[in-house]
Amino acid sequence: MQDVADAAGVSVGTVSNVLNHPAKVSPATAERVREAIGRLGFVRNDAARSLVSGSTKSIGMVLADIENSLFIDMAHGAQDAARAIGQNLLLANTACDMRLQDDYLDLFDESRVTGVLLAPMEDSTAGIARIRSHGRQVVLLNYAPRPGTCCSVLVNNEHVGYLAARHLIDTGRTRLAYVVAHDDYQPVRDRRRGVRAAVEEAGPGVTLEEIDSVGLTTSHGHVVGAELARRAPEELPDGLLVVTDELANAIIHELHTVAGIRVPDQVAVVGCENNRAAGAAAVPLTAVDMPGRMMGQEAIRLLMDEVASGKQHRHATVVLEPELIVRSSAPN
Template identity: 60%
Template sequence: MQDVARFAGVSIATVSNVINRPEKVSAATTEQVRAAIAELGFVRNDAARSLATGTTSSIGMVLADLDNSLFVDMAHGAQQGADAVGLRLLIGNAACDMTRQDDYLRLFDEARVGGVLLSPMEDSLAGIERMRSHGRPMVLLNFEQSGADCCTVLVDNEEAGYVAARHLVETGRTRIGFVAGRDYYQPVHARRLGVQRAVRETGGVELEEIGTDGLGFEDGLAVAHDLAGRAADRRPDGIVAVTDEIANGIAEGLHATSAVQVPGDIAVVGCEDNRSARSGPVALTAVQLEGAAMGQAAAELLLEEMKTPAGEHRHRTVMIRPGLVVRASTAVPAPQA
């Protein structure tokens, strides 16, 4: 700033006003200072400014997996909440890697962001406690962390599994398959419980739990290959897939055969309503998890804590209920007259 002031022939205070309070400076002087900034390539050190003022204009967000549009929707919602109060949102993609997640937490800590939104897939208590011990407020999304001293925004994942299975039962399916892997992921386990509850309370309905190595499209294709090789009375007539990627893999794999049709022989439901739900060979019925609403609610909780004097904020949990979007993968056309 001293270099800019010297180059422009003004005081350091004038340079500061042009950057932070331009309404206090005449148009001619502002143009003169901005020309000096452009000539010298000056960029404000926001970290130094945060140290000097004790305030920041940024919040961080670490997302579990940006390949999954649920987390993209969370980011959109959080950005909307941040924009409303003039804050910038910095995003890190953990890609389901706990080491990378921790690296982003450290990066945002060093950048002295005002707070952090975190959507983990596994236990993250150590990182949460470290950030909070440094005075960094945090809000968790889609994960209920035991022992964490912070606010949480959850979608009812057990209800998501329940809604998906109930829909199949209500459309006349009696042999339900639940396809999932990585039950140690909290949302996966909760959706399994919801499917089990829906089947348990319905007489005459069977449940088969089909394991996968992962949660992706290729895992669904492998399941489709297995189902296509079974006799009709040995395979489910309705599938709840724990992710839309698995569901799309199943639908595409079955679509490639003429022996098993979706939804005529097997109806398929996904549990996220990703953008991919509409892009497969059969439009996918899916539980809608309201990612944007989760992100916006989390940002609002974080901003509330940032504005509240230390010791006065009361943590709370916001629970968002899922819905269901019915598409062709479960909707059997009415018979022709």
């Protein structure tokens, strides 16, 4: 900064104002400083600034699975909200690997980010406690924390499962099957409870089979779809609930496109995320929408509220409601 000041014929304080408070500097002086910055190739040292301020103008966001468009939507919402308040968003993908998640939490902690948004699939209490003990605030997305741990933004995942099952029941489907895996994931467990509640509410005229897909990816969906296609017609469910849209689209492909089992005439299918591929499937997928962008925006708001309130802060939980989006795989 001293080199820039000497080259521009101004004080170091003026250079600092151009970088941080440009409204305090006349346009002509600011232009002279920016010209010197460009000529000298000056890049300010944000790490050094963070040593003085205790944090950067950045927020870390750690996501479980960047291939899932729900998490992408969360990131878009968080980025929009962060930029509106002069913060940058730094993004990390753990691919559902808890060790990698811990590494990224430590990296953002060491980088002195303003705070961290964390969207995990498993209990992350230990990692949250570790970086909170260093004064770094954390907000959880799509995962309910242990009481008193941190702020959180949730979708009512139990209602996601309920809406999906209730739609099939209301459209006359009576032999339901729920395709699901990873009951160790909290959102998955919550959706299962909602599905079971809707079936129990419907009474003895509706049955529910639960199919373990082992995993949640497209390849697992193809396996389940192929296995269903080998069943005799009378053994097929007439309504399929699928815990993720990625699984659902692969199952539709195996049933409808490969085996010629008509969706929705013979088997109606409902997904539980409304991801970006839902409307582009071989048969556009009816799905329960998760408001990912709003989740990201609310998480930034909660984080900055905690940063501003300091020791007076009280943890809060925001619960957003899902919405059924009806398409061709399970029409009304």
